[in-house]
Amino acid sequence: MLYIPCPHCGLRNENEFHYGAEAGVAYPDPNELSDSEWAEYLHIRANPKGWLAERWVHFAGCGKWFNLWRNTVTHEIGPAYLPFTKQPKAPQEGSEK
Amino acid sequence: MTNTKDTLSPGAIGRRKAAPLPEQPPQLWKTVKPKKAYDAIIVGGGGHGLSTAYYLAKNHGLTNLAVVEKGWLAGGNIARNTTIIRSNYLWDESAAIYEHSLKLWETLEEDLGYEMFFSQRGVLTLAHSVSDVRSKRRNFYANALNAVDSEWLTPAEVKKLVPIINISEDVRYPVHGATYQPRGGIAKHDWVAWGYAKAASDLGVDIIQGTEVTGFDIRNGKVYGVKTTQGDIAAGKVGMVGAGHSALLANLAGFSIPIQSRPLQALVSPLLEQVLNTVVMSGAVHVYVSQAHKGELVMGAGTDAFNSYAQRGGFHVIEHQLAAALELFPIFSRAQVLRTWGGIVDIAPDASPIIGRTPVENLFINCGWGTGGFKATPGSGWVMAYTMANGTPHELNRPFALDRFVTGHLIDEHGAAGVAH
Ligand SMILES: Cc1cc2nc3c(=O)[nH]c(=O)nc-3n(C[C@H](O)[C@H](O)[C@H](O)COP(=O)(O)OP(=O)(O)OC[C@H]3O[C@@H](n4cnc5c(N)ncnc54)[C@H](O)[C@@H]3O)c2cc1C
Ligand SMILES: [Zn+2]
Numbered sequence: 268m269l270y271i272p273c274p275h276c277g278l279r280n281e282n283e284f285h286y287g288a289e290a291g292v293a294y295p296d297p298n299e300l301s302d303s304e305w306a307e308y309l310h311i312r313a314n315p316k317g318w319l320a321e322r323w324v325h326f327a328g329c330g331k332w333f334n335l336w337r338n339t340v341t342h343e344i345g346p347a348y349l350p351f352t353k354q355p356k357a358p359q360e361g362s363e364k
Numbered sequence: 365m366t367n368t369k370d371t372l373s374p375g376a377i378g379r380r381k382a383a384p385l386p387e388q389p390p391q392l393w394k395t396v397k398p399k400k401a402y403d404a405i406i407v408g409g410g411g412h413g414l415s416t417a418y419y420l421a422k423n424h425g426l427t428n429l430a431v432v433e434k435g436w437l438a439g440g441n442i443a444r445n446t447t448i449i450r451s452n453y454l455w456d457e458s459a460a461i462y463e464h465s466l467k468l469w470e471t472l473e474e475d476l477g478y479e480m481f482f483s484q485r486g487v488l489t490l491a492h493s494v495s496d497v498r499s500k501r502r503n504f505y506a507n508a509l510n511a512v513d514s515e516w517l518t519p520a521e522v523k524k525l526v527p528i529i530n531i532s533e534d535v536r537y538p539v540h541g542a543t544y545q546p547r548g549g550i551a552k553h554d555w556v557a558w559g560y561a562k563a564a565s566d567l568g569v570d571i572i573q574g575t576e577v578t579g580f581d582i583r584n585g586k587v588y589g590v591k592t593t594q595g596d597i598a599a600g601k602v603g604m605v606g607a608g609h610s611a612l613l614a615n616l617a618g619f620s621i622p623i624q625s626r627p628l629q630a631l632v633s634p635l636l637e638q639v640l641n642t643v644v645m646s647g648a649v650h651v652y653v654s655q656a657h658k659g660e661l662v663m664g665a666g667t668d669a670f671n672s673y674a675q676r677g678g679f680h681v682i683e684h685q686l687a688a689a690l691e692l693f694p695i696f697s698r699a700q701v702l703r704t705w706g707g708i709v710d711i712a713p714d715a716s717p718i719i720g721r722t723p724v725e726n727l728f729i730n731c732g733w734g735t736g737g738f739k740a741t742p743g744s745g746w747v748m749a750y751t752m753a754n755g756t757p758h759e760l761n762r763p764f765a766l767d768r769f770v771t772g773h774l775i776d777e778h779g780a781a782g783v784a785h
Binding site for chain 2: 268269281282284285286288302303306307309310311312314315316319321337339340341342
């Protein structure tokens, strides 16, 4: 069970949260996109081996979405940050994104 | 090879002893050094990579061929899964490819000359609510239309088949009925990998372990070989069959695929007397259980919520699945958990596989089997071999091309079945 730092409520058990995959994917203007660009927006999300900035929602607490750096190999937790704020650097020098 | 179709009647439960395993031949496959060049290279020595190699050699006469595996043969999901085999999927496209695979299973031991303990003991899929009953019955009718064997059982019929199951009404998830596929079953997974490896090696395929593919030689949109931890190897065609690591392989080749990698766990009990002679699945409560040849109860759990390459999952996922299993099978309360483990599975948005060409010429992909690809091991390799040999997909895997995410023609088995394995 991961301990996840909700920016609003502090450290809580993983099973109070739902996962939302890659963070920071902006909603594009569908009229501006080709079919394959739209497919990419809909279906492709980062899936790196290493640090990943991802979304979580604290459904059993404050109910709010936030972003979190987490390592997909070691399960280390990095900094959490609020949507639409500046993304902190990935915790490790030269880490993959 | 023997047909290990299970003939246990419920009355015989508890009295059956496991037969000893047959002797292994002194050598299953040859240990070789990689050549400088091959006609084709398969990246990934799991079940699907090995079966692809075997059918390329056997069906298409392509034997100047290597399987390149970063770890050891059968160290991935092929030997981490709960071995449930069935073909009773909802959509026509899925039923067709899984049924093709099940037909291949039915003669596989004879074909490969190697025993795999393929046992058609039937697969029960339980329904626990009114809406669950509705969707399972829809599935059952769809199977009938596709000539896939399937039956609808009442709770009493379920109890007759599985005497140890609890069908009382006053539980959290009562049994309201089930679909039953008599031709479904299980097999011994590592032996499946070894059988394909042996048969491929006998036909001249090089099996190269401990060698990671770290890049591709791609010029003007065409692949000419792979870069590995043992040096560069040239190849006319390359097939990526990397299961949970497929998104990383695609990135190495310069494109992205809609795959997320998640841990999926399973567990076994110590060896017990036989108490369960069919496979019981319940998507709603995340219980998948069968009793293996030697007597251990084999149970699958759900996936963890997040992306991971750690080959392990959270213990709360195991606890959740065991709580549900104990309600269905109160007798399991006295069994112990001997071992738990995890594998990294490759999940596509529609929970269906991706098999076919890629944006790079002569580079092919086979992935996205997620939580349920063991049963497809023969069929997946069969159509992948056809696709690589001919440069165009077989009719069975044409609907599973990468371009379905652009056309919108998804094959949504997630929503359809809600069943993992
Ligand atoms: C716990 C669990 C339970 C499951 N239960 C069932 C079930 O009951 N029924 C069912 O049908 N399916 C089940 N599955 C799913 C099934 O195991 C998989 O869909 C299937 O095994 C995937 O194909 P594979 O055998 O080729 O994968 P793998 O055995 O994982 O093979 C992929 C191989 O590629 C190699 N590789 C990756 N990257 C590279 C690289 N860069 N260079 C070289 N080699 C590389 C890996 O090391 C690995 O050996 C389950 C899976 C798990 C984890
Ligand atoms: Zn919170």
